[in-house]
Amino acid sequence: MKKIAVVGAGTMGNGIAHVFAQKGFAVNLIDSNASALEKAINTIDKNLDRQVNKGTINAEDKVIALQQITTFTSIEIGVSDVDLVIEAATENSEIKKSIFKQIDSFAKPECILATNTSSISITQLAAVTARPSKVIGMHFMNPVPVMKLVEIINGKETSETTSNTIVELTNQLGKIPCVVQDAPGFIANRILMPMINEAIHAFSEGISDAATIDQIMKLGMAHPMGPLQLADYIGLDVCKNILDIMHNGFKNDKYAPCPLLIKMVEAGKLGVKTGEGFYKY
């Protein structure tokens, strides 16, 4: 693989583009919103600066990495000549299905279609394409340039060749692949989100304040970040969407989002990205 496309240039899309560009891949970064593309390039620029300041890359590496990235607002043009597309658009199954249909009709037949979804069924996304054996989950963690894990999710029809190719590619990026089967929330969020939801319940019942809840989990369980702060970083809207998908997928009320989480999302308090969640930023 030499050239890839990333669809969706938000929090995750810019990180994925950054990592591939730094490893020498040509990257077409696509978003329907031109200002999201501009913001993504600025973020990548700043994050590369941080690496230069730390001494992990030099100034020339930064220039080369930025030159690898081309931005597009059209999926049709952006995916036409690539070997792999990674979809990292909004966590909504209708949006993703519509994007997958478009990618499938414009990408080369041999192109692998991956999604960075946190919880949506890979099998269902694959079903809207004419190449389900070449559809796979490639779930990067936030912040992408820092986090080592990539959770690889095989859909029902994903071929062994596709899975092996993506495992090998993940290793090539200097990341660690962990392969799982398709189920709501996969493994990472199936275990993480109920913990975050429980922390929100405890907070809303007044059992303790946010900082104390986080401190207990940091000191007691050696978590690097408490669940409420982590929720702010992930985005409370993203957390709610994932819980909704697990709630509907498993038909089990234990995954129902806490009423306080729903209220905060309705109020536009989404965490770091809006300046306020459980903490102010």
Ligand SMILES: NC(=O)c1ccc[n+]([C@@H]2O[C@H](COP(=O)([O-])OP(=O)(O)OC[C@H]3O[C@@H](n4cnc5c(N)ncnc54)[C@H](O)[C@@H]3O)[C@@H](O)[C@H]2O)c1
């Ligand atoms: N935020 C996290 O910590 C995290 C971690 C792992 C995985 N994910 C997953 O990554 C994906 C992206 O999440 P995010 O946090 O980066 O979201 P985000 O809201 O920051 O970015 C989504 C981007 O998708 C773009 N978009 C929406 N519809 C589009 C379309 N039809 N065509 C092209 N672009 C479109 C939006 O303009 C936006 O820029 C989601 O599936 C999410 O579940 C998020």
